[in-house]
Amino acid sequence: MNNSTTNPLLLEAKNLKQYYNVKSGVFKRQTKHVKAVDGVSFTLEKGKTLAVVGESGCGKSSLARMLTMIERPTAGELYFKGNNLLESDPKMDKLRRQKIQIVFQNPYASLNPRKKIGTILEEPLLINTDLSKSDRKAKVLAMMSKVGLKEEFYNRYPHMFSGGQRQRIAIARGLMLDPEIVVADEPVSALDVSVRAQVLNLMMDLQEELGLSYVFISHDLSVVEHIADDVMVMYLGRCVEQGDKNSIYDNPQHPYTQALLSATPRLNPDLRRERIKLTGELPSPLNPPTGCAFNARCRLAFEHCTQHQPQLVDYCQHKVSCFYVEKQARHAE
Numbered sequence: 001m002n003n004s005t006t007n008p009l010l011l012e013a014k015n016l017k018q019y020y021n022v023k024s025g026v027f028k029r030q031t032k033h034v035k036a037v038d039g040v041s042f043t044l045e046k047g048k049t050l051a052v053v054g055e056s057g058c059g060k061s062s063l064a065r066m067l068t069m070i071e072r073p074t075a076g077e078l079y080f081k082g083n084n085l086l087e088s089d090p091k092m093d094k095l096r097r098q099k100i101q102i103v104f105q106n107p108y109a110s111l112n113p114r115k116k117i118g119t120i121l122e123e124p125l126l127i128n129t130d131l132s133k134s135d136r137k138a139k140v141l142a143m144m145s146k147v148g149l150k151e152e153f154y155n156r157y158p159h160m161f162s163g164g165q166r167q168r169i170a171i172a173r174g175l176m177l178d179p180e181i182v183v184a185d186e187p188v189s190a191l192d193v194s195v196r197a198q199v200l201n202l203m204m205d206l207q208e209e210l211g212l213s214y215v216f217i218s219h220d221l222s223v224v225e226h227i228a229d230d231v232m233v234m235y236l237g238r239c240v241e242q243g244d245k246n247s248i249y250d251n252p253q254h255p256y257t258q259a260l261l262s263a264t265p266r267l268n269p270d271l272r273r274e275r276i277k278l279t280g281e282l283p284s285p286l287n288p289p290t291g292c293a294f295n296a297r298c299r300l301a302f303e304h305c306t307q308h309q310p311q312l313v314d315y316c317q318h319k320v321s322c323f324y325v326e327k328q329a330r331h332a333e
């Protein structure tokens with residue numbers, strides 16, 4: 001976490017979309033779109049953390065896969081230091097492969113159980129650099145030490161480690177090519193509560209030491225409060241509220257953000273919020289509601305919300321997409 005506000009811009013996403021084709025109907029003859037991400041824009045500065053939050057199915061992992069080029073966006077623009085990442089150019093391939101890395105939620109699944117830790121960490125160097133064998137080993141050992149893994153672990157297999165240690169290995173692997181951006185997809189969600197803080201602290205230390213920027217994906221708002229500079233709240237593929245973390249946590253505007261935050265435990269009783277119960281399920285993205293996607297679960301929805309889709313507008317020092325908020329703002333004028 002870095003409090004400076006004048007850091008250079010590293011990543012810029014404009015109107016990113018990810019639509020999946022899904023066969024539906026009795027004979028699977030109909031093709032429908034799942035709008036997993038439907039027009040998301042944001043910027044990420046050097047040394048900062050953007051947290052992407054929302055319920056399961058809101059499109060967080062689809063966004064992560066686009067940012068790391070595991071999947072190409074259906075539409076939209078993506079720039080790294082002003083370079084168009086979606087251009088087919090060998091220079092862009094190198095940038096894509098090296099400068100933006102991903103760390104997955106489940107280190108049990110993402111580490112090959114048949115390979116030793118040393119081999120797992122060496123692999124990105126072997127594929128992407130022409131370092132000698134001894135230089136590769138030196139770099140692996142240096143990275144192991146940075147993430148708090150002992151040298152003697154070099155020849156051990158993933159199953160010999162605890163969940164927290166495995167996530168340290170996954171983080172080390174993500175850092176082997178000296179990336180500038182790490183997209184961390186629920187990096188601590190699979191860990192015991194007692195280990196979570198250690199891994200989060202490690203990530204924050206590495207951020208400071210290496211000047212990393214994070215896109216930190218999480219459904220857990222108490223974790224996000226700890227690590228984020230900026231927050232983007234997603235609902236059914238769209239961003240409903242976005243901006244500075246403190247502004248959103250201190251003064252959430254969207255009824256969805258308010259409900260999520262009201263369910264977040266806080267130690268200080270003065271900071272506890274009145275519980276707003278979120279009823280109903282996230283609608284199916286195959287049959288999204290008309291109008292605002294949140295309208296059926298929203299305690300403040302009125303007729304207009306069922307017919308029109310709100311856009312993000314600046315309000316209370318951050319952006320929010322909600323007709324009720326717009327109406328309140330007009331009345332206050």
Ligand SMILES: Nc1ncnc2c1ncn2[C@@H]1O[C@H](COP(=O)(O)OP(=O)(O)OP(=O)(O)O)[C@@H](O)[C@H]1O
Pocket residue numbers: 020021022034035036054055056057058059060061062063285
């Ligand atoms: N390859 C795919 N084909 C079809 N639909 C998909 C595909 N990947 C994701 N989806 C759908 O897109 C929507 C968003 O999924 P995504 O995994 O991005 O959400 P999420 O917020 O990361 O949820 P979770 O935390 O459960 O992973 C979901 O409805 C999901 O079923």
